[in-house]
Amino acid sequence: MKQQIANIKSIFRLRSTILITVISLFSMALFFYLTTNYKLIKGNLGWSHFTIILGLQGLISLFFGINLSLLYHKIKLSRNANYKSSSSTVFGSFLSVLVSGCPACSITLASYLGLSSFLSALPFFGIELKIAGLGLLLYSTNYLAKNLYTCNTR
Numbered sequence: 001m002k003q004q005i006a007n008i009k010s011i012f013r014l015r016s017t018i019l020i021t022v023i024s025l026f027s028m029a030l031f032f033y034l035t036t037n038y039k040l041i042k043g044n045l046g047w048s049h050f051t052i053i054l055g056l057q058g059l060i061s062l063f064f065g066i067n068l069s070l071l072y073h074k075i076k077l078s079r080n081a082n083y084k085s086s087s088s089t090v091f092g093s094f095l096s097v098l099v100s101g102c103p104a105c106s107i108t109l110a111s112y113l114g115l116s117s118f119l120s121a122l123p124f125f126g127i128e129l130k131i132a133g134l135g136l137l138l139y140s141t142n143y144l145a146k147n148l149y150t151c152n153t154r
Helices: 002-011 015-035 038-045 047-078 083-098 109-113 116-120 127-146
Strands: none
Touching (some): 002 047, 002 127, 038 047, 047 127
16 A cells, blocks of 8 residues: 555656646536536435535545546556556446436436436435445556556566
């Protein structure tokens, strides 16, 4: 774990990495803000559900920004980044964005895909998928940070 933190600190000394992180973090947070009806969530599901959604959206935005900057740095270093880390970044981000708010009462990507009735049937109204997306982002961030300066050649 010390190696991952040291690698993350080393790339955040670069201005381009900080810029990528800040732009992607605020872009994801803005997307969450624009596509989630917070008043409706507070009224229908209560403050605890609202707080959990808000916290998960903040964590997803943060790790999405860090993850994109790590991926950018890894691609810049190796020019052929490992597809395992790239695919988990993309899949985790997509899963997190898919259920950005309450899928039954907000404008989400899930409602455009016709999945809102399926997600409404889940016991926690899509928080399970948001946690799974955050887990994939954490795995991807850990994997990228651990293997940032290593080259996987055969």
